[in-house]
Amino acid sequence: AALKDGLRSQVSAALKEGRVTPTELCQRCLALIKSTKFLNAYITVAEETALKQAEESEERYKRGQPLGILDGIPISVKDNFNTAGIETTCASNMLKGYISPYNATVVQKLLDQGAVLLGKTNLDEFAMGSGSTDGVFGPVRNPWSYSKQYKEKSVLKSHSEDEESDWVITGGSSGGSAAAVSSFTCFAALGSDTGGSTRNPAAHCGVVGLKPTYGLISRHGLIPLVNSMDVPGILTRCVDDAAVLLGSLAGHDPKDSTTVQDDFKPFELPNLTDVSKLSIGIPKEYHAPGLSSEILALWSKAADLFKNAGAKVIEVSLPHTRYSIVCYHVLCTAEVASNMARFDGLEYGHRSDMKDSTESMYAATRREGFNDVVRGRILSGNYFLLKQNYEKYFVKAQKVRRLIANDFVKVFRSGVDILLTPTTLSDAAPYTEFIQEDNRTRSAQDDILTQAANMAGLPAINVPTALSERGLPVGLQFIGRSFQEKQLLSVAKWFEKQVQFPVIQLEEVKRHDNGVFQHQKSASFS
Amino acid sequence: LAPWVPVVGLEIHAQISSNSKLFSGSQVQFAAPPNSLVSFFDASLPGTLPVLNRRCVEAAVMTGLALNCSINKKSLFDRKHYFYADLPAGYQITQQRVPIAVNGSLSYSLCIDNKMSQMVTKTVRIKQIQLEQDSGKSLHDDTRSQTLVDLNRAGVGLMEVVMEPDMCCGEEAAAAVRELQLILQTLGSSQAVMAEGQLRVDANVSVHHPGEPYGVRTEVKNINSIRFLAKAVDYEIQRQIEELENGGTILNETRAFDSKLGCTVPMRDKEGKQDYRFMPEPNLPPLILYDAKSLPANMNHQQVINIDWIHERLPDLPSVKREKLVEQYGILPEHSFTLLNEDGLAEFFESVVKHTQMKPKKVIGWVLNDLLSYLKQHSLTVKESPVSSFLLADLLNLLEKKEISSTAAKQVLAELWKGEGKTPLEIVKEQKLELLQDQKELEQICQAVIDGQENE
Numbered sequence: 001a002a003l004k005d006g007l008r009s010q011v012s013a014a015l016k017e018g019r020v021t022p023t024e025l026c027q028r029c030l031a032l033i034k035s036t037k038f039l040n041a042y043i044t045v046a047e048e049t050a051l052k053q054a055e056e057s058e059e060r061y062k063r064g065q066p067l068g069i070l071d072g073i074p075i076s077v078k079d080n081f082n083t084a085g086i087e088t089t090c091a092s093n094m095l096k097g098y099i100s101p102y103n104a105t106v107v108q109k110l111l112d113q114g115a116v117l118l119g120k121t122n123l124d125e126f127a128m129g130s131g132s133t134d135g136v137f138g139p140v141r142n143p144w145s146y147s148k149q150y151k152e153k154s155v156l157k158s159h160s161e162d163e164e165s166d167w168v169i170t171g172g173s174s175g176g177s178a179a180a181v182s183s184f185t186c187f188a189a190l191g192s193d194t195g196g197s198t199r200n201p202a203a204h205c206g207v208v209g210l211k212p213t214y215g216l217i218s219r220h221g222l223i224p225l226v227n228s229m230d231v232p233g234i235l236t237r238c239v240d241d242a243a244v245l246l247g248s249l250a251g252h253d254p255k256d257s258t259t260v261q262d263d264f265k266p267f268e269l270p271n272l273t274d275v276s277k278l279s280i281g282i283p284k285e286y287h288a289p290g291l292s293s294e295i296l297a298l299w300s301k302a303a304d305l306f307k308n309a310g311a312k313v314i315e316v317s318l319p320h321t322r323y324s325i326v327c328y329h330v331l332c333t334a335e336v337a338s339n340m341a342r343f344d345g346l347e348y349g350h351r352s353d354m355k356d357s358t359e360s361m362y363a364a365t366r367r368e369g370f371n372d373v374v375r376g377r378i379l380s381g382n383y384f385l386l387k388q389n390y391e392k393y394f395v396k397a398q399k400v401r402r403l404i405a406n407d408f409v410k411v412f413r414s415g416v417d418i419l420l421t422p423t424t425l426s427d428a429a430p431y432t433e434f435i436q437e438d439n440r441t442r443s444a445q446d447d448i449l450t451q452a453a454n455m456a457g458l459p460a461i462n463v464p465t466a467l468s469e470r471g472l473p474v475g476l477q478f479i480g481r482s483f484q485e486k487q488l489l490s491v492a493k494w495f496e497k498q499v500q501f502p503v504i505q506l507e508e509v510k511r512h513d514n515g516v517f518q519h520q521k522s523a524s525f526s
Numbered sequence: 527l528a529p530w531v532p533v534v535g536l537e538i539h540a541q542i543s544s545n546s547k548l549f550s551g552s553q554v555q556f557a558a559p560p561n562s563l564v565s566f567f568d569a570s571l572p573g574t575l576p577v578l579n580r581r582c583v584e585a586a587v588m589t590g591l592a593l594n595c596s597i598n599k600k601s602l603f604d605r606k607h608y609f610y611a612d613l614p615a616g617y618q619i620t621q622q623r624v625p626i627a628v629n630g631s632l633s634y635s636l637c638i639d640n641k642m643s644q645m646v647t648k649t650v651r652i653k654q655i656q657l658e659q660d661s662g663k664s665l666h667d668d669t670r671s672q673t674l675v676d677l678n679r680a681g682v683g684l685m686e687v688v689m690e691p692d693m694c695c696g697e698e699a700a701a702a703v704r705e706l707q708l709i710l711q712t713l714g715s716s717q718a719v720m721a722e723g724q725l726r727v728d729a730n731v732s733v734h735h736p737g738e739p740y741g742v743r744t745e746v747k748n749i750n751s752i753r754f755l756a757k758a759v760d761y762e763i764q765r766q767i768e769e770l771e772n773g774g775t776i777l778n779e780t781r782a783f784d785s786k787l788g789c790t791v792p793m794r795d796k797e798g799k800q801d802y803r804f805m806p807e808p809n810l811p812p813l814i815l816y817d818a819k820s821l822p823a824n825m826n827h828q829q830v831i832n833i834d835w836i837h838e839r840l841p842d843l844p845s846v847k848r849e850k851l852v853e854q855y856g857i858l859p860e861h862s863f864t865l866l867n868e869d870g871l872a873e874f875f876e877s878v879v880k881h882t883q884m885k886p887k888k889v890i891g892w893v894l895n896d897l898l899s900y901l902k903q904h905s906l907t908v909k910e911s912p913v914s915s916f917l918l919a920d921l922l923n924l925l926e927k928k929e930i931s932s933t934a935a936k937q938v939l940a941e942l943w944k945g946e947g948k949t950p951l952e953i954v955k956e957q958k959l960e961l962l963q964d965q966k967e968l969e970q971i972c973q974a975v976i977d978g979q980e981n982e
Contacts (some may be wrong), residue, residue, distance in 0.1 A: 023778035082573045094574070102566055104573060227808035231959040256575050257810055261829075338605055338805055341616025342570040346675065358673060385607075394805065477963050 001290055012186065015061060022061065022072030022253045026054035026116050029074040031186045033118065035508045039141045041179035042073040043079045044087050045119040049073070053116045058331035060114065069244055071114030076180045076189040079120035080127050081232070081243045082221040083107055086117070090223055091135025092125045094349050094369030105223020105253050106190060108417035113248055118186050121176030127225045128336070129439050130200055130446035132175020133431065136371070140175035142168045142205055142428050143183040153471035168428040168472060171204035171446070173197040178205040181235045184509045189244050191233035193432070194225045195328055195443070196423075196450025199477060200232025206464040206473030206504060207493075210234040210242045211450075213483045214457035215260045217246075218253030227258075229454040232355050235422035239463065241494040243269045246485060259482075262425040267486045272494040276310030285321035288448050292426040294468055299422050302465065302476050305498055306420070308407060316416055318407040323400050323454045325444050330384050330397035343369060367494050373439045386438025405456040412481050418491050419479040422449055427468040449477065459485050461492050464501040471500070530733045530770075532763040533740055534699050535691035539704065540682045540716040541660065541724040548683035549576035549619065556722050560676040568681040570614035575809045580831070582683035583626070585715035586657050587836050590627030592709050592843055593652045597833050601626045603657075603807040608800055611675050612662035620686075622804050625656035626813065632689070633845060634705035635863055636697060638643045645860050650702050651690040659669055660684050661947055685716065691740075692732060695763065696756030703727055704752055708844040709868060713889050721753055721833045727755055731762045733770065735981065741766070741776060746790050748782040758783035762790050847872065855879065855886035864894055870908035871898065881919035883942075884926040892922060896939055912945030921950040934959040 014020045021065055033045055057072035066072070076384045077083060082100040089095045100170035103111065111117065124134045144150050145167035154166060170179050174191025178201035181189050191198040193211040202209020210233060224230055234245045247266025253259045263520045287296065307313045345351030345365035352364035370378070384393040411419070424446065434442065453460040459482070462475040478495070480488030533832060544554055552565035602624045605617040608938070612846050629650035638644040662680035664673050687706065693699050707725060710716040712978040720724040732743035746762055749755045761783075766776050776934040781790040816825075818834040842850065845865050851862040851872065875893045879886045897918065925935045936956070941953045954960055964969055 083573075088572075100573075102571075102572070221573040255577060257577055258575075258808075277566050279801075281591060334805060335808065337803070338607060340611070341607055342572065342614060344609065344614075346570065346611060346614065347569050347614055355671075359609070362609055382803060385805055387801050387803075390804070 005127070009038075011073065013216065015072050018061070018382050020135070022054040022057035022116065023051070024435075025072060026050055026074055027120070029118055031184050032183070032508060033180075033417075035507075036143070036183050036185060039143055039179050039183060040138050041121055041140055041176045041183065041185070042076070042119045043089055043091065043135075043137050045084075046086050046117055048115075049086070050118050053111070053114075057114050061381065064398055067069070067112070067114040068248070069113075070110065070248055071437060073115050073135060073188070074118045074186045075115045076118050076121050076177060076186040078123055078127075078174050078177045078189070078191045079106060080123060080223045081107055081120075081190060082193055082223070083117065083120065087121065088120065088223070088291045089137075089475045090126045091123050091137055092369065092371070092374070093136050094343050094366075095134070096350065098349055100221075102221065103253060104232075105218035105378060106249050107221065110190075118180075118275060121174070121180050121191075123176055123374075124173035124369045124439075126223070126336075126340075126374055127171045127173040127194060127197055128443075129196065130196070131169045131434050131439075132172035132179075132201065133169060133435060133437055134371060134373050139431060140170045140172075140179050141431075142175075142253030142427075142472075143179050143506060144204075144206060144428070146296050146506060147471070149467055149471040149502070151471075153469065165432055166430060168430050169434050170175055171201035171424065171428060173201075174209075174235065175201045175205075176487075177207065177233075177235050178202050178207055181207045181237060182504060183203070183242070183506060187236070188241055191235050192222055192225070192230055193233040193454065194230050195447040195454055197236060199423050199450050199460060199475075200446060201463070202235055202462040204428040206475070207462075208236045208239055208242050208464065208496075208500065209462040209475075210236075210246065210485075210489075211460045212246060212250065212452075213459045215258055216250045216264065216459075216483065216485070217302050217455050218249075218251075218259050220253055220255040224335075224339050226332045227234045227339065228331070228335065228456075229457075231454075236239060236396065239449065239461070239489055239496050240269055241268065242461070243376050243485075243489050243493075246489075250485075269486075269489055269493050275306060275491070275494060276309070278306070278311040278491065279416045280298070280306045280311050280313045280418045281411055282313060283316050283321070283411075283419055284420060285317045285318050286421040286449055288425065290445060291422060292423045292468075294420045295424070295426060295474055296358040298465055299476060301418070302420060302495070302499075305495070309498075313420075314416070315413075316406075317420070318411065318452065320400065320403045320407050321448075321452055324455055325448055327397045327400040327404065328447065328451050328455065329380075329444070330393050330402065333377045333381035333393055335381070336377040337379075337385060338371070339514075340366075340374065340378050340413040349411050357503045370464045375468055376440065402457050404452055408452075408456045408458060416486060417481075421477045421479065423475045423477040424449065426469055427472040427474050444449060453479050459483060461488060463496050463499075463505050465495075465499050467502060528735045529734055530763075530767050531768075532694050532731065532733050533691045533743070534693040534695065534759055534763075535743075536687075536689040536693070536699060536703065537728045537729040538661075538687040538689065538703065538704050538732070539726040540589075540687060540706075540710055540718055540922050542582045542614075542683035542685060543714060543717050543724075544581045544585065544683055545567060546579055546581075547681040548579050548657065549680055550574075551577075552681070554682050555678075556724075558678055559745070560674075561678065563678040564680065568614070568615075568677055576619060578809070578810060578813065579683060582657060583815075583831055584836060585656055585683070585713075586626045586685050587815065587831060587833055588713045588840060589687070589710065589715045590655050590730070590838050591625070591833070591840060592713055593628030593630035593632055593655070593687070595627035595652060595655060596615070597627050598624055599817070599820065599833075600624065601813045601815075605805050605807050607805075608835045610661070610664070610850075611673050612664040612677070612680065614677060614680060618661065619807050619810070620658035622967060623654035625654045627630045627655040628653070630655075632702060632705060632709075635859075636701050636703045637860070639816070645863065648693075648698060648701075650692040650698075653688040653690050656686045657690075658684050658686055675769075691743075692733075696758070696760035699727075699729060699754045699757040699759050703755060703951050704867070705844065707752075711869075712841055712844055712847075727764070729755065729759050731759060731765060731766065732776070733766045741770075742778050744776060744778065744790075745780045746783055747780060747793065748784075750785065754783060757785075757788060758790060761788060765790065772825065855890070857886060857890045861890050861894060864898070868898065868901075868908055874908050874911075877915035878919045878922065880918055882922045882926065884922045889922060892918065898935070900943060913942045917942055917950065924950055924954065928961060928963070930954055930959050930961055934961070 074378035177189035354364035552568040662677040
């Protein structure tokens with residue numbers, strides 16, 4: 001079995017048949033993490049506990065009693081999920097050294113099924129950002145920066161530049177998780193998605209990024225950014241694997257009152273062959289300013305792909321899309337201001353040495369603990385929540401949010417099954433270029449295509465589609481109806497099969513993966 | 527001098543009597559070791575979420591029904607933000623937009639001119655009842671320049687009961703709070719013991735001339751007993767009147783009642799007016815309650831609260847109990863008022879009545895005059911009474927059967943207080959207090975006395 005194998009189809013079988021052991025898998029991943037350290041995808045590598053978990057898994061396989069498909073599978077978790085006994089930092093000075101006493105529900109579920117927790121991945125501080133560049137542990141590098149595909153394309157310009165500075169961002173804020181999956185250091189990773197934070201880096205790193213319906217997966221233990229929009233996100237290398245993860249994580253959690261009570265039935269994804277009964281909507285507003293012509297062309301090609309396969313492809317309108325960024329800004333900053341109020345240095349986390357008074361201690365702690373981005377959002381949020389501003393901003397934004405959500409309701413009610421849109425405006429930018437603009441500007445630009453799905457609570461998925469002219473991944477997004485993940489993922493899987501996105505060619509991976517190469521046909525889309 | 531009309535409103539926080547806190551599973555217990563009853567959520571550990579405690583909702587519904595409120599079938603939770611050491615999350619979860627109950631009323635009785643025989647009934651409107659979290663406790667250690675924080679109380683469920691400014695003086699405020707206390711204790715929704723912080727009262731006081739708009743009001747806090755409530759309110763009314771008559775103005779401020787000095791003083795300035803930046807609590811969906819009509823057929827009854835079901839099971843409220851006592855035993859309203867005002871006294875009375883042939887109308891005198899005054903003199907509760915209801919019943923039986931005189935009975939009672947375990951009959955025999963019934967014997971004694979007199 002190879003590191004690049006799909007869970008359901010290959011790795012699981014290999015584990016069951018003893019062709020590879022959990023310990024071997026774990027060791028390979030840990031070794032690869034070490035040799036890809038320059039990516040800065042991991043904040044904490046839990047080597048000891050991971051190996052122990054792998055050993056225990058191995059015992060179970062020996063006894064013929066694995067807990068399920070995920071038993072022995074190495075997984076990484078974004079560092080804004082609580083993991084008992086393992087540091088949880090949110091890439092912030094505020095929580096450096098913070099060891100949580102409890103596991104997030106999703107983490108517990110993974111562990112209960114025998115998954116091996118390799119470590120905590122890097123992110124923008126408190127998940128605020130779209131580049132994974134604004135955490136205290138430094139930026140995450142997109143593995144594709146070091147891929148043969150990218151290097152080949154940048155041969156022409158790099159001779160005068162330092163290769164080091166040529167690397168591109170992962171996107172964010174779950175950049176560490178996306179990079180980890182993309183570079184084969186784990187089989188799947190948890191991210192979070194509030195405005196696109198799972199789908200955006202998934203697109204830039206060429207992996208599958210699933211944002212489930214709000215209320216489907218428990219947020220208990222996910223350190224919140226915007227409680228009314230956050231969801232745990234799933235990053236994998238293929239759609240089937242995303243379905244496996246979804247099946248193991250979804251369902252009501254009594255600890256999270258915003259999860260739905262209905263029973264969730266894990267499903268096996270059908271192999272759709274006939275899409276002729278599908279109606280695909282193309283929202284015209286997603287032809288956003290700044291959308292690269294490359295991506296526009298890909299989007300168009302994808303639409304044709306469905307059309308040629310017999311599906312009904314129609315243009316639809318989501319007229320309030322253009323308000324979603326400013327609406328998000330108000331609601332997000334307001335909730336941030338509220339959620340961050342607990343970080344006062346008293347019970348946990350960083351505490352300043354300032355001792356003149358409780359209030360001065362609070363102020364100094366928060367100044368020292370939070371970066372500019374976080375502090376900026378807190379100030380904005382508090383402004384919008386002031387009594388004199390509440391109606392004008394917060395309530396107004398809630399109303400606009402309702403309008404945005406209704407746009408989707410109307411479109412889905414008119415018979416459209418799935419929406420097809422780009423995920424990002426362009427392929428990944430070089431780091432040096434990305435940091436020319438501030439976090440707020442970047443977020444406003446980059447979230448435009450992903451953000452509305454969070455406003456409406458809808459499920460959405462990025463499927464890696466093709467390589468750009470620069471040799472970097474480009475993905476397309478499918479948005480589905482509430483709680484219709486099965487349909488969404490079935491369509492995504494069909495599309496994935498059609499486009500045959502190429503496997504990343506990374507030196508480091510070649511070195512560590514002694515297994516038989518599952519050479520996926522590179523009948524790439526573009 | 528134009529008359530002044532004082533106006534008093536109250537904000538009362540009653541701690542809900544429940545096993546666990548409003549939004550988390552940690553225990554509710556008075557005087558536990560510091561920080562021993564704190565869940566991850568109470569400590570505001572990042573990533574924790576609130577989960578609503580059903581029992582707390584039921585307590586609020588019961589209380590709302592008992593106070594004649596409309597129960598809102600849909601109510602909402604909000605965050606109220608401020609920074610303080612005893613508020614770990616930096617916000618309190620409360621109900622600011624739509625509370626669980628609104629528009630009720632509370633009737634209470636007052637004695638006119640301190641005469642028990644002249645009781646008058648008054649009513650105060652209940653604006654609303656809301657569910658909210660209690661804060662932790664912070665103790666300021668000035669000598670070491672530190673603040674000690676105990677989070678045991680953080681997150682305990684509270685019902686905030688807001689009484690409209692329908693009261694006019696300390697006595698009314700005290701009587702209203704007393705009645706509320708009795709109601710809460712009868713319902714079991716709160717133990718409402720002020721000394722243990724289970725019932726906290728803040729008073730809003732203002733004065734104005736008749737026909738003019740209400741004056742500026744002050745808020746009075748730090749009131750630790752019902753007695754002090756009356757004092758604090760009356761003091762504040764006087765203070766405001768004097769201030770205004772001297773040409774001064776009343777500041778819209780918060781004042782603390784100093785029980786030692788018997789006055790109100792301005793509280794430390796909280797740096798201008800607070801903007802609490804209220805925001806809906808995003809982690810709690812709206813609270814939906816049902817009644818018999820709206821309850822869907824297929825609903826799991828464990829998951830819902832049926833207001834009608836709770837209504838049917840409400841115990842008799844104090845006002846009903848008082849009426850029943852009057853009706854059943856033929857006692858006066860002021861008697862039944864006193865019976866209910868002392869914890870356990872009504873039960874004591876009923877027990878005595880059950881075990882004696884003496885008519886309740888006569889028993890009541892013994893219970894209210896002799897028994898109660900003795901208890902008061904010695905600061906004892908009914909539970910702590912050395913004379914049990916059975917003993918008193920035995921004594922009253924002797925009196926009723928004319929085996930002793932009422933003077934003798936009082937003597938026996940005095941002896942019984944010593945709590946030496948003797949029965950009334952034993953004491954009567956010891957002290958030779960039996961009434962003589964034999965006619966001839968009496969004649970002999972009288973004759974002897976007369977003879978004795980003649981000899982002088």
